[in-house]
Amino acid sequence: MLAPNKAWVTDITYIxxxxxWLYLASVMDLFSRKIVGYFMGAQSYKNTK
Structure with a gap:
């Protein structure tokens, strides 16, 4: 990657x-390798509004 915010990757962790169960979904910028967003909750993201 040559610049920030060109590609992101996601991961979902079940704790x-x-x-x-607790769900942690994170978004990482591939250029900086920093977490740029996350969601944590008792329901998966698919079930939230």
């Missing part, structure tokens, strides 16, 4: 807790 089991004593109260159920």
């Amino acid at each position: 089991q807790t004593g109260e159920g």
Whole structure:
């Protein structure tokens, strides 16, 4: 990558807790390799509004 914000990658991590599952979705910029956004919640992103 030659410039920021040209390509992003995503990942979804499932974390089991004593109260159920926690979902962490993150977005990383490939140029800077920094996290540029994330979502964390008890429901997956697909089920949120």
